[in-house]
Amino acid sequence: MKFLIAVLSLASVVNAQWPLTIVDVLEKVGNETTLISLAKQAGLYNKLNSLGPLTVFAPTDTAFERLPKDVMNELQSNKTLLKEVLEAHMVTGKIEILMFLNDKLIPTMGGTNIRINVYDVSPIAITLTANGAGIVNPDCHAIAGFAQIIDTVMYPLPNGTIITEITNNANMSTLATAVSKAGLIATLSASNGNFTLFAPTNEAFSKLPAGVLNGLLKNVTALTNVLTYHVLSDVYNNVGLYYSRELRTVQGKNVTIKASSRESIMVNNASVLKELEKTNGVLQVVDTVLIPPNMHPELVHDKMDTNLPVSSRG
Known part of the structure; x- marks a missing residue:
């Protein structure tokens, strides 16, 4: 299992020019334009474009498209809520998937936790989730940290038991x-x-x-x-x-x-x-x-x- 994770971790950086910031990574991945745009609206773009260390659980454009229209409208019209949601996807430090354990809780910049779950898909493969979102492109590596690409926006935020x-x-x-x-x-x-x-x-x-x-x-x-x-x-x-x-x-x-x-x-x-x-x-x-x-x-x-x-x- 460790060998598989290591292969996944390397796959996104082999034969690639080493990106500097998380924004560089997201632009290289190519399906993160919504996240970058929303980060600008929330006043978080400079954070994404800094030298970190930073790990972002980054929803794809398709993930944002799947949000109900009223939710997306609320996020775009409420800067405070938007910042809260985006910071719940951001973690201080370089967190790679070799560090992921089942039910591991990772504290975010927003004060909530991201729960990691590890599920066996077959005897030789696993799948990873973050608060239920599938991690579809792990360990997209920059000098500043990592982007863990996820297929679902982690919203609503976990609140209460x-x-x-x-x-x-x-x-x-x-x-x-x-x-x-x-x-x-x-x-x-x-x-x-x-x-x-x-x-x-x-x-x-x-x-x-x-x-x-x-x-x-x-x-x-x-x-x-x-x-x-x-x-x-x-x-x-x-x-x-x-x-x-x-x-x-x-x-x-x-x-x-x-x-x-x-x-x-x-x-x-x-x-x-x-x-x-x-x-x-x-x-x-x-x-x-x-x-x-x-x-x-x-x-x-x-x-x-x-x-x-x-x-x-x-």
Whole structure:
């Protein structure tokens, strides 16, 4: 694996005239005109064009084009926000991919962290992400530092924990109630956590058979069994899910991943609707509640004895 990374690192500089600044690198790469233009608007061009040391996680022009038009308009009209977002892509120092470890947090100029994830693509290849963005052209090297070219703008910026998102998101109020009943708030609030939560929306819970949700909320054993089946003990953004087939949950059973693209991912029978990067992991919002294998939710209803364990077949 180290040999592969070394080859990738050298590939962008072999037979090339050595660039001086990060701007020189971006101009040489040739698909970074939007970033350079926005850096000028935000008053950060001189920083990019300095002798550093500096590492920039640089979105391509296509990455900016994929932003919703209202988001792009807001960035261009709000210089303070634009500067905040761009500084969240910039790191003081020369950070090359040989230094990247899974779940490594890299502090940015903007005060937020960039989470690095390393996923196995095959026995001899890996793929790297930064806050869920794929690093598509690593270690573009200048005397001043590195440009790590990414395929997605890292926005919205990670803000708050998984629990912060659940408790403040009106579409996840049922999940918030369930997590509280199961006593999982402290775990999913851990600032040093590296979690993935497949987060069912309120509509997903409403699709459960009549009486099942009330029954689960009355039976902590059953509820915890279901909720921990939605949690992974590592961060799997859309790129990580795309390259996965089965993943072990905290509950102990596997979920099955089927992905035709990063935008079309199924977890068991649930569709991933949205990815939300948080400071202690990631929420993958899903449209269906995941039920552990061999558990029969229709037997967990609001009339069951709450002292009894959840009914299941072996």
